[in-house]
Amino acid sequence: MSRRTALKALGATLGAAAFAQAIAPLTEWAADMSVDEYLQKHYKELSPVDLAMVIARLEQRTKEETGVEVHIGDYRPQPGVKFGYALNLSICVGCRRCAQACHVENNHDRPSGNSYIRVLEMQKGSMDLAKGRVNYSGPVPNPEKFYLPVQCQQCDKPPCVSVCPVEATWKETDGIVVVDYNWCIGCRYCEAACPYHARRFNWKKPEIPAAEINPDQGYLSNRIRPQGVMEKCTFCLHRTRQGKLPACLEACPTGARVFGNLLDPESEIRWVLKNKRVFVLKEDVGTQPSFFYFFDE
Amino acid sequence: MMLRAAPILIGVALVSVALAGQWMIGGGASLEGRGGAREVRADAEGDAAVIARTAPRVSAGLVDYHGVEAGVSCMTCHSTREPDRANGLGGALPKTFHQGLAFAHAGMSCLSCHHADDYDSLRLADGRKLAFRDSQQLCAQCHGPQTRDYLNGSHGGMTGYWDKSRGGRVRNACIDCHDPHAPAYPALIPVFAPRDAAARQQAEREQRHHRHE
Numbered sequence: 001m002s003r004r005t006a007l008k009a010l011g012a013t014l015g016a017a018a019f020a021q022a023i024a025p026l027t028e029w030a031a032d033m034s035v036d037e038y039l040q041k042h043y044k045e046l047s048p049v050d051l052a053m054v055i056a057r058l059e060q061r062t063k064e065e066t067g068v069e070v071h072i073g074d075y076r077p078q079p080g081v082k083f084g085y086a087l088n089l090s091i092c093v094g095c096r097r098c099a100q101a102c103h104v105e106n107n108h109d110r111p112s113g114n115s116y117i118r119v120l121e122m123q124k125g126s127m128d129l130a131k132g133r134v135n136y137s138g139p140v141p142n143p144e145k146f147y148l149p150v151q152c153q154q155c156d157k158p159p160c161v162s163v164c165p166v167e168a169t170w171k172e173t174d175g176i177v178v179v180d181y182n183w184c185i186g187c188r189y190c191e192a193a194c195p196y197h198a199r200r201f202n203w204k205k206p207e208i209p210a211a212e213i214n215p216d217q218g219y220l221s222n223r224i225r226p227q228g229v230m231e232k233c234t235f236c237l238h239r240t241r242q243g244k245l246p247a248c249l250e251a252c253p254t255g256a257r258v259f260g261n262l263l264d265p266e267s268e269i270r271w272v273l274k275n276k277r278v279f280v281l282k283e284d285v286g287t288q289p290s291f292f293y294f295f296d297e
Numbered sequence: 298m299m300l301r302a303a304p305i306l307i308g309v310a311l312v313s314v315a316l317a318g319q320w321m322i323g324g325g326a327s328l329e330g331r332g333g334a335r336e337v338r339a340d341a342e343g344d345a346a347v348i349a350r351t352a353p354r355v356s357a358g359l360v361d362y363h364g365v366e367a368g369v370s371c372m373t374c375h376s377t378r379e380p381d382r383a384n385g386l387g388g389a390l391p392k393t394f395h396q397g398l399a400f401a402h403a404g405m406s407c408l409s410c411h412h413a414d415d416y417d418s419l420r421l422a423d424g425r426k427l428a429f430r431d432s433q434q435l436c437a438q439c440h441g442p443q444t445r446d447y448l449n450g451s452h453g454g455m456t457g458y459w460d461k462s463r464g465g466r467v468r469n470a471c472i473d474c475h476d477p478h479a480p481a482y483p484a485l486i487p488v489f490a491p492r493d494a495a496a497r498q499q500a501e502r503e504q505r506h507h508r509h510e
Contacts (some may be wrong), residue, residue: 113492138486155473243463255453268450
């Protein structure tokens, strides 16, 4: 064997090994994904039969992996309903029970303590979100502070939707901005675009003890997310599209949260918009939120 | 429909009140022992349920043979004794009874709200009797803005349905959160300390800032 041949062989071997090493994560990832899943169409293009099969597959997989029987529903927007949320900052005491309820309801990753709600402790007289502190401890409320829970504002002009390169996120007719977890490529543009820091990235597949999995799941909301995709508050659409109140509202001990149909003139959310001096966060950026804040007179 | 749902709603209410008791600290007497059985009933609109209390039983500060705290009806004593109409803030109340009651409700006296002729009833400002289960009306006499907000669904916790055509709600009554004798909302220890990147970054920032000082 000539020196040249030997070097060539060595080079080829090293190259092949390096290549194999480089694509190793890809093969591991692919083991977790079936061909069906890889070829799955966008949510909006799935026929009812396709979607039923997709849901059956997801339910089956959760059963295999965790032993838990879950029900994943495909809840669609109701005609004549557009959701609005209002939060009374005079009443909120900063107890963070809303963030905790979100964590439990939406099958969030337990080790990282994920939640779609962040409660900021703000200096009275200031609306500078950058100065809000999340690491506050009790007792609350501190008389010099007020507490500002921030979650997805379900904007009418959502920057997260317009930056998505693959249309994996969109706004539905009832105002909720949703994510197709099976279409999202995890580029995190939406996370960067959101002025409210409302989007979360699944760095790993959420870990939840089987006994704590919420089995009442929505395809576009709280089903257990795959690794590497974005997620966000959906106003608990698996609850609210069935007429129920969102989990964060039910957890609020003071009644600071008001939820309802903006298109119903008799609704409580409309009463708040009409009678309270409401404002939205970062109005100047033009996102037109469906989430309102107010102080009592 | 409401009647059939009542036992379930009562269950929900009791659980939520029990949970609430765990994280309230300081300020005022505990929710338990303030007396009165809880009941759930439909409000004026008929679509929501409100937790109300029947007439309270006052702790005697004694336990019975089974170790259960003994409670007595107000009328046990007050049917035979003359009301002390001059007693203002309750400071001079006999210590044997009225245990665990804090008094911090503006400058009101006992008989501002308790009916001197019938201690198992409340007293409206114009002297009319009011059943304990209707105590919200008593609160409403002074707390107009809160009552207005409550009636419009923007004050006080609730569970259930936003869409009233699909289901009912359970709403807290005033006294589920505000001790009528010391109504300031108690201070809380916040739950669920954040552990996400925002919390970590803030902790690091504050540590750096601290070192620079």
